[in-house]
Amino acid sequence: MNWHSVTLSLQVTAVATLLLFVIGLALAYLLARRRVPGQIVLETLINLPLVLPPSVIGYYLLLALGRGSPLFEWLDVRLVFTWKAAVIASTVVGLPLMVQTARAAIASVDPALEQAARTLGSSELEILWRVTLPLARRGIIAGLILGSARALGEFGATLMVAGNIPDQTQTLPLAIYDAVQSRQYQLAGQMVLIMTALGFAGLWWARRLEQNPDRRSARQTG
Amino acid sequence: MQDTRLCVNIKRSLGGFDLDIGLSAGTEILVLFGPSGAGKTQTLNAIAGLSTPDSGEITLDDETFFRKKPGQASIDTPARRRRVGYVFQQYALFPHLTALDNVAYSLWRKPNSRRRASALLERMRLSDHANRFPDELSGGQQQRVAIARALAAEPRVLLLDEPFSALDAAIRERLHEDLRAVQQESGLVVVYVTHNLDDALSVGHRLAVVNGGRVEQIGSIEDVYVRPASSAAMGVLGIPNRMVARAAAMTADELILDWDGLALKAPVQPVQAGESLLGYLRPEEIRLLVPASQSPIDAGNRIAGKITSVQVGRSFRIVRVALSNARTIEVHVPLADSRLQPILETRGDVELEIPRHAIIVLNPDRAS
Numbered sequence: 363m364n365w366h367s368v369t370l371s372l373q374v375t376a377v378a379t380l381l382l383f384v385i386g387l388a389l390a391y392l393l394a395r396r397r398v399p400g401q402i403v404l405e406t407l408i409n410l411p412l413v414l415p416p417s418v419i420g421y422y423l424l425l426a427l428g429r430g431s432p433l434f435e436w437l438d439v440r441l442v443f444t445w446k447a448a449v450i451a452s453t454v455v456g457l458p459l460m461v462q463t464a465r466a467a468i469a470s471v472d473p474a475l476e477q478a479a480r481t482l483g484s485s486e487l488e489i490l491w492r493v494t495l496p497l498a499r500r501g502i503i504a505g506l507i508l509g510s511a512r513a514l515g516e517f518g519a520t521l522m523v524a525g526n527i528p529d530q531t532q533t534l535p536l537a538i539y540d541a542v543q544s545r546q547y548q549l550a551g552q553m554v555l556i557m558t559a560l561g562f563a564g565l566w567w568a569r570r571l572e573q574n575p576d577r578r579s580a581r582q583t584g
Numbered sequence: 585m586q587d588t589r590l591c592v593n594i595k596r597s598l599g600g601f602d603l604d605i606g607l608s609a610g611t612e613i614l615v616l617f618g619p620s621g622a623g624k625t626q627t628l629n630a631i632a633g634l635s636t637p638d639s640g641e642i643t644l645d646d647e648t649f650f651r652k653k654p655g656q657a658s659i660d661t662p663a664r665r666r667r668v669g670y671v672f673q674q675y676a677l678f679p680h681l682t683a684l685d686n687v688a689y690s691l692w693r694k695p696n697s698r699r700r701a702s703a704l705l706e707r708m709r710l711s712d713h714a715n716r717f718p719d720e721l722s723g724g725q726q727q728r729v730a731i732a733r734a735l736a737a738e739p740r741v742l743l744l745d746e747p748f749s750a751l752d753a754a755i756r757e758r759l760h761e762d763l764r765a766v767q768q769e770s771g772l773v774v775v776y777v778t779h780n781l782d783d784a785l786s787v788g789h790r791l792a793v794v795n796g797g798r799v800e801q802i803g804s805i806e807d808v809y810v811r812p813a814s815s816a817a818m819g820v821l822g823i824p825n826r827m828v829a830r831a832a833a834m835t836a837d838e839l840i841l842d843w844d845g846l847a848l849k850a851p852v853q854p855v856q857a858g859e860s861l862l863g864y865l866r867p868e869e870i871r872l873l874v875p876a877s878q879s880p881i882d883a884g885n886r887i888a889g890k891i892t893s894v895q896v897g898r899s900f901r902i903v904r905v906a907l908s909n910a911r912t913i914e915v916h917v918p919l920a921d922s923r924l925q926p927i928l929e930t931r932g933d934v935e936l937e938i939p940r941h942a943i944i945v946l947n948p949d950r951a952s
Binding site for chain 2: 472474475477478479480481482483484485492493496497
C-alpha cells in the first residue's frame with residue numbers, strides 16, 4: 363500500500379478545504395449579497411473549471427505559477443512541482459462547487475433578518491457572524507464537502523503543475539494511475555476502494571445536509 | 585418626562601412614485617394611516633436608516649440621522665447607531681434563536697443579558713415561552729417577542745409596520761393596550777403604520793393620513809377624523825356622505841346650504857355666500873323618524889327619502905337612503921332599535937332628521 367500517497371492526498375485536501383472555506387465563502391457572500399461590478403464575468407470565471415478539461419486548468423496554472431509569472435520572477439515563489447501546487451490545483455477545481463452551493467444558501471437567508479439585526483445595533487461583520495452564516499450553515503457545509511471531495515479526486519491539473527513524483531507529489535489519484543500503468547492491479551484496487559469510500563461518504567453527507575435542512579435555518583419570514 | 589421630538593422631512597423618487605413626507609412626532613403614538621402603496625413603509629425605512637432618501641432631513645431632538653440639503657454637509661447615520669427600534673410586518677425573528685435569545689440578541693455584550701431579556705419577556709407575558717423557537721410560537725406571541733427584542737436595544741424611537749395585521753381582533757386589542765403601556769413607561773416616540781382604520785383609532789394618539797407619497801393631514805385623532813383637511817383625506821379615511829354644497833344664505837344662527845338642489849340648515853361657519861364648500865353628513869347622527877312617535881323638537885332638517893338597502897354591520901345597521909337631489913346617503917341605525925324594524929322591512933319612503941351638528945362643513949380654502 364502506498365501510504366505516502368494516502369497521507370499526501372489527505373494533507374492536500376485538508377489545506378485545499380481550508381482555502382475553499384475562506385476564499386469560497388468570501389466569494390459566495392459577495393455574489394449573494396453585494397452588487398459586484400462584472401458579476402456575471404466573475405461567476406463565469408469561477409465556474410469555468412467545471413467545463414474546461416483539467417489540462418487547460420493545468421496550463422493556466424503553469425502560466426500563473428511557473429517561470430515568467432510575476433509570482434516566480436518578482437516574488438521568487440517556487441510552487442511548481444511541489445505539493446503546494448497540488449493544493450492550488452485542487453482548490454481551483456473545488457471552488458465552483460463550494461461557491462455555488464454556499465451562495466444559494468446565503469441568498470436564501472431572508473434579508474429582512476439582516477435589516478432587523480441592523481436596527482438592533484449590529485455591525486455588518488456581526489450580522490454575518492450571528493445571523494447570515496448560522497442560517498446558511500448547512501448549505502455552506504454541504505458546499506465545502508462537495509468542494510473538498512472534488513479536491514480529493516483532482517487528477518489532471520495536479521499532474522501538470524505538481525508532477526507525479528513518487529513520495530513527493532504523488533497523490534492518491536496519481537498513484538492509482540501509476541499502479542495501473544505498471545500492472546499492479548491489486549495495489550490499484552486497494553487505492554480505488556479508499557477513494558470510492560471517501561467520495562461516497564462525502565457525497566452522502568452533503569446530500570443529507572441538503573435534504574433535511576434544519577427547519578430553523580430555512581427561510582421562514584418570507 | 586421630557587418630550588423627545590422626531591422630525592422627518594424627506595423626498596425620494598422611486599420610479600413613477602414620489603415620496604414627499606413631512607411629519608413630526610413627540611413622545612406619543614403617531615399612526616401613519618393610508619392605503620397600501622402610499623409610502624408608509626418607505627417612510628419607516630428612511631427613519632430607521634434602512635433606505636436612503638434623495639434629499640431632506642431626519643432629526644431626533646438635536647441629533648441628525650439624515651441630512652442632504654444643498655449647501656450643508658450631508659449626514660447619514662448608519663441604522664445600527666440610530667437607536668431606532670423596528671417591529672417588522674412579518675416579525676423577522678431570528679429563526680435559529682429561541683424567544684429568549686432573540687430578545688437577548690442586542691444585549692450580548694452587556695452584563696446580565698439573559699436576566700434583562702427574561703424581564704422583557706415577562707413584561708410581554710411570555711415567560712413560559714422563553715425557550716421556544718419562533719416557529720413554535722403563535723403569530724401574536726411572535727409579535728410580542730419582536731416588540732421585546734426591539735425594546736431590549738433601548739431605542740428612543742419605536743417603529744411598527746402593520747404589526748398586528750395578521751392577528752385577530754381580540755388579540756390586536758390586547759396588544760394595543762400593551763403597546764400604549766410600553767410607550768408610556770419608556771417615554772418612546774412611536775410611529776405605527778397601518779391601513780386599518782380601527783387599529784389607527786384604537787392605538788394612536790395622533791393620526792397622519794398618508795396618500796400617494798405625501799402626508800395629507802396630521803393631527804389629533806378627533807381632529808383628523810371629524811375634520812378631514814381635504815377630499816383626498818376624506819377618501820383615505822373612508823368617510824361616507826361626502827358632499828360639495830354651495831353656501832346659499834346665512835342668518836345669525838345658521839347657514840343654509842344648497843346641496844344639488846336640496847336645502848340644508850347647517851351650523852354657522854365663517855364662509856361667504858355663494859362659496860362652494862366641502863363637507864359630509866355624519867351617518868351616526870342622522871335619524872330615521874318613526875311615524876307614530878315624532879319628537880316635537882326640530883333639531884335641523886326634516887327631509888324625505890327612500891330606503892334603497894339595509895346592511896347589518898358590526899354594531900349598527902347601515903341604511904342607504906336616496907334623497908330628492910338624487911344623492912344616496914348612509915345612515916347608521918342602532919341594531920337594538922326595534923321600533924324601526926317595520927320601516928326597514930318595507931324599504932319604502934321614509935322621513936329623515938338631519939340635525940345641524942350632523943353636517944360638517946370643512947374650510948372652503950381646503951376644499952380642493
